[in-house]
Amino acid sequence: MRNYEDMVYSTAVRLIGNETQAEDIAQDVFIKAHEHFDNLRTSPTAGGWLKTVATNLSINHIQRYKKRWTFFSDIVHRDDEGGEKEVEFAAPDTFFSGVDSAERREWVERALEKLPEHQRVPLVLYHFEDMPYEEIAKKTRVSLSKVKTDILRGREALAKILTRSGATHEQFST
Amino acid sequence: MKKLNEQELEQFIHSTLRSLPARRAPRSLESRVLAALEQQAMIPWYHKSWSYWPQAVRAAFLVLATGVSGGVMAAFYLGLNTVEQSGLAAQAGERLGLFTSIYHVGAWIFNLGAQIVGSIPPLWLYGGAAFVALMYATFFGLGAAAYRSLYRSNN
Numbered sequence: 001m002r003n004y005e006d007m008v009y010s011t012a013v014r015l016i017g018n019e020t021q022a023e024d025i026a027q028d029v030f031i032k033a034h035e036h037f038d039n040l041r042t043s044p045t046a047g048g049w050l051k052t053v054a055t056n057l058s059i060n061h062i063q064r065y066k067k068r069w070t071f072f073s074d075i076v077h078r079d080d081e082g083g084e085k086e087v088e089f090a091a092p093d094t095f096f097s098g099v100d101s102a103e104r105r106e107w108v109e110r111a112l113e114k115l116p117e118h119q120r121v122p123l124v125l126y127h128f129e130d131m132p133y134e135e136i137a138k139k140t141r142v143s144l145s146k147v148k149t150d151i152l153r154g155r156e157a158l159a160k161i162l163t164r165s166g167a168t169h170e171q172f173s174t
Numbered sequence: 175m176k177k178l179n180e181q182e183l184e185q186f187i188h189s190t191l192r193s194l195p196a197r198r199a200p201r202s203l204e205s206r207v208l209a210a211l212e213q214q215a216m217i218p219w220y221h222k223s224w225s226y227w228p229q230a231v232r233a234a235f236l237v238l239a240t241g242v243s244g245g246v247m248a249a250f251y252l253g254l255n256t257v258e259q260s261g262l263a264a265q266a267g268e269r270l271g272l273f274t275s276i277y278h279v280g281a282w283i284f285n286l287g288a289q290i291v292g293s294i295p296p297l298w299l300y301g302g303a304a305f306v307a308l309m310y311a312t313f314f315g316l317g318a319a320a321y322r323s324l325y326r327s328n329n
Contacts, residue, residue, distance in 0.1 A: 002204070009199035023200055030207040031214070105194055112191075127191045152180065155187045159178075162190075 004047060005030075008054045014124045015058040017113045025061055029054045055129060059139055062121060111161040119154030122147050 008029050013022035032053055033040055040046045112120060121140060125131040133151075137144045178186065219227050227235070291299070 005199040005203055006196040009203065010196040013197055019200070023203055023206070026199060026203055027206050027210060030203075031210055034207075034211055108190055108194055109197065123187075127188050155183050158187060159183060 004050050007047065008050050011051055011054040011128070012058045014109075014112060014128060015055065015121055016062060017115075017117065017120055021061065022058075025054065025057050028057055032057075051129075055125070059121070062117065063141070107162060111158055114161055115154055115157055118142075119150050119157060122151045123154035123158070126151050 005026065009022060009026045012025040012029075013019055016022050016025065029050060033046075033050060036049075040049060043049065112124070115123065122136045125136045125139070126133070131139070133144055133147050136151075137147045140147065142150075219231070224232070
């Protein structure tokens with residue numbers, strides 16, 4: 001368990017954006033793993049299995065929660081469709097200059113948490129899990145065009161949050 | 175400041191995110207998992223779902239359930255052949271009579287309601303419907319506004 005707990009927790013917390021709920025999901029993942037312990041103990045793909053279960057449980061959790069609030073929360077994002085845009089922010093090579101790596105990691109993690117759920121989830125699935133757009137659309141049960149738009153808007157929003165944080169050297173509260 | 179196009183932005187975000195190490199799981203996670211597993215182990219098998227039952231119990235249950243199902247079907251078949259057909263029809267008629275009475279009561283209530291509604295001036299009816307719709311929209315809007323301003327702003 002110790003070999004995989006960080007990976008499982010990271011997967012859940014980046015998708016859900018809430019540390020307490022991510023810990024609950026990680027707990028469920030390891031309880032499921034215990035049920036399949038005989039198969040997993042010698043399996044070379046145990047890590048992949050755990051990551052998949054963590055991803056699926058996190059998405060299920062988000063969707064269960066989302067169903068209750070779909071009207072109230074998502075309707076405000078319908079104006080996200082749009083054409084190609086250019087984002088203005090500090091050049092990548094100088095962006096994190098003068099910032100130590102631990103602080104930089106903290107910024108990025110907090111910036112990711114600040115993204116709205118409909119942008120964070122596809123963004124995480126695309127960039128961390130290497131999931132193609134079609135599979136993300138299938139898993140999150142939204143249209144392919146919305147997934148692409150949400151990922152693009154998520155990247156822009158993330159860049160803006162990072163720019164704001166970087167420009168002011170704002171310390172994220174933990 | 176530099177302007178990035180979509181592709182440059184994707185590359186930058188990808189490399190930024192992929193450079194992140196795994197986040198450290200809380201120290202409490204391991205103890206929580208172990209406690210949950212211990213708690214699960216304390217629950218007797220007959221309080222758990224079918225997949226947790228011991229193999230022997232599952233096999234015995236299957237045999238028993240098959241036997242009981244077969245017995246019920248056989249008893250039903252034998253009962254149908256031995257019970258007097260006319261008596262059965264009379265009993266069914268009695269039961270259906272109850273449903274007929276319920277239908278008549280329902281129809282009487284419906285007619286009464288239609289007469290009452292018919293006696294109300296249409297202007298009052300439309301006004302009432304408009305009032306209800308307005309109240310519904312108002313409270314729905316208030317609920318949505320409260321959620322967005324109070325709940326979402328805290329997240």
